[in-house]
Amino acid sequence: MGLFDKLFGRTKEPTPSTSEVARERLTLMLVHDRLKLTPDLLERIKEELLAVISKYVEIEESGVDVELTHTEHSDKLVARMPVRRQRIHFERNVLEPGMGIPLVAASALAQIHQPPASAAATVPAVPAPQKMEQSSPPAEQADVVAPAGALSRDVHRQGADAAPAVETPAVPDAGAASAATPTKG
Amino acid sequence: MDSRVLTITSGKGGVGKTTTAANLSTALALMGRHVVAVDGDIGLRNLDAVMGLESRILYDLVDVVEGQCQLNQALIKDKRLPELYLLPAAQTRDKNAVSSLQMEQLCHQLRGQFEFVVIDCPAGIEQGFRNAIVGADEVIIVTNPEMSSVRDADRIIGLIEAAGKPEPLLMINRLRPDMIRRGDMMDVADVLEVLNIGLIGLVPEDEAVIIATNKGEPVVMDPKSRAGAAFASAARRVLGEDVPLEELDAPQNLLDRLRRLISPGARATGKRA
Numbered sequence: 331m332g333l334f335d336k337l338f339g340r341t342k343e344p345t346p347s348t349s350e351v352a353r354e355r356l357t358l359m360l361v362h363d364r365l366k367l368t369p370d371l372l373e374r375i376k377e378e379l380l381a382v383i384s385k386y387v388e389i390e391e392s393g394v395d396v397e398l399t400h401t402e403h404s405d406k407l408v409a410r411m412p413v414r415r416q417r418i419h420f421e422r423n424v425l426e427p428g429m430g431i432p433l434v435a436a437s438a439l440a441q442i443h444q445p446p447a448s449a450a451a452t453v454p455a456v457p458a459p460q461k462m463e464q465s466s467p468p469a470e471q472a473d474v475v476a477p478a479g480a481l482s483r484d485v486h487r488q489g490a491d492a493a494p495a496v497e498t499p500a501v502p503d504a505g506a507a508s509a510a511t512p513t514k515g
Numbered sequence: 516m517d518s519r520v521l522t523i524t525s526g527k528g529g530v531g532k533t534t535t536a537a538n539l540s541t542a543l544a545l546m547g548r549h550v551v552a553v554d555g556d557i558g559l560r561n562l563d564a565v566m567g568l569e570s571r572i573l574y575d576l577v578d579v580v581e582g583q584c585q586l587n588q589a590l591i592k593d594k595r596l597p598e599l600y601l602l603p604a605a606q607t608r609d610k611n612a613v614s615s616l617q618m619e620q621l622c623h624q625l626r627g628q629f630e631f632v633v634i635d636c637p638a639g640i641e642q643g644f645r646n647a648i649v650g651a652d653e654v655i656i657v658t659n660p661e662m663s664s665v666r667d668a669d670r671i672i673g674l675i676e677a678a679g680k681p682e683p684l685l686m687i688n689r690l691r692p693d694m695i696r697r698g699d700m701m702d703v704a705d706v707l708e709v710l711n712i713g714l715i716g717l718v719p720e721d722e723a724v725i726i727a728t729n730k731g732e733p734v735v736m737d738p739k740s741r742a743g744a745a746f747a748s749a750a751r752r753v754l755g756e757d758v759p760l761e762e763l764d765a766p767q768n769l770l771d772r773l774r775r776l777i778s779p780g781a782r783a784t785g786k787r788a
Contacts, residue, residue: 347699349695349699352662353701353709356662356665356666356709363666
């Protein structure tokens with residue numbers, strides 16, 4: 331705002347001139363034009379990036395976003411990939427009547443019956459509803475049906491810390507199958 | 516004789532390619548160079564009209580390429596200037612009537628006879644464009660300080676680079692210093708920042724251009740026209756002369772001058788960086 335304007339009492343707000351608007355828009359247009367980045371191409375980049383990163387880290391697919399961002403000094407292709415929060419999974423087994431009770435209940439009981447070492451033995455053989463089985467999508471869990479027999483999950487560990495982090499793998503997860511190996515220690 | 520084939524292109528239509536081609540050719544001829552202006556806009560010819568030679572067309576570029584006539588039969592000699600010739604386009608055909616190879620051969624033939632071959636390229640990026648640049652030694656891109664034409668010019672720069680031609684030079688046409696001062700038109704610096712190529716000329720919007728076309732006398736022959744003077748300067752730069760860029764921003768009245776003295780925020784126009 332020049333002296334001239336001040337003298338005549340014009341208090342203009344610093345709105346950008348139309349040529350400045352034009353220049354901004356033009357710069358952005360040219361960034362896109364030059365990259366030849368069609369929405370199609372962007373989608374393919376997103377899919378391929380997801381495939382690669384997923385080999386190393388579990389990604390929450392629904393939250394993946396790839397876009398071209400623009401600041402005054404640089405243009406960036408930014409990919410955002412939310413990492414799925416790690417949950418401890420236990421190998422799923424076919425429970426036979428009399429073998430045991432659902433995981434959560436067992437954990438609660440273990441807390442009550444302090445001694446950890448023989449947790450497996452102290453678990454009362456209460457025939458319990460097979461809660462764990464029902465909620466999982468059979469397709470994904472197909473390869474995890476263990477031979478009938480002893481529970482192979484690490485009940486010792488469960489009894490020892492009784493951490494509330496233990497959750498039933500009732501939440502259908504794409505990565506559940508691969509993460510079903512018991513986490514020891 | 517080291518001939519030069521100069522193609523005048525833009526991408527966007529209506530920015531002043533034909534006017535530039537006509538005036539650069541005329542200016543070069545005025546300075547004693549042997550020049551042929553070639554109309555590459557087959558089907559929508561206009562170079563003949565801008566140069567005032569439309570009534571003398573017997574044969575055209577397509578006739579030459581198809582072997583219907585000799586090159587010299589199609590060339591029109593400008594009666595006002597002994598060094599200036601025109602090879603007109605056909606009006607009843609389209610741009611697919613000539614192949615890139617034929618155009619390249621034609622350019623080669625013209626090189627043998629002329630010092631400068633100035634090709635008026637049609638708008639677009641299709642066969643007409645490809646034909647116009649295939650034989651070019653140098654390319655001049657004409658643009659207006661306005662979004663659409665700058666955007667198209669950017670695309671054209673990419674295509675020229677892809678065709679293996681040297682970096683083109685820019686001619687910014689239809690500048691309006693009054694609008695630039697108000698902030699309603701991009702200035703020279705804005706356009707150069709975006710396109711990032713060298714500048715060969717700055718031409719202001721000038722009514723004299725339309726009047727010149729009405730009369731069929733290229734505006735460079737009008738001593739009172741600022742556009743004409745700008746085209747003349749550009750032609751001198753083509754010849755290698757170091758001509759300073761015109762100061763387009765001529766304040767019209769005392770109030771303007773005063774305002775610019777007191778408001779340091781006013782942007783400079785037409786100033787070489």
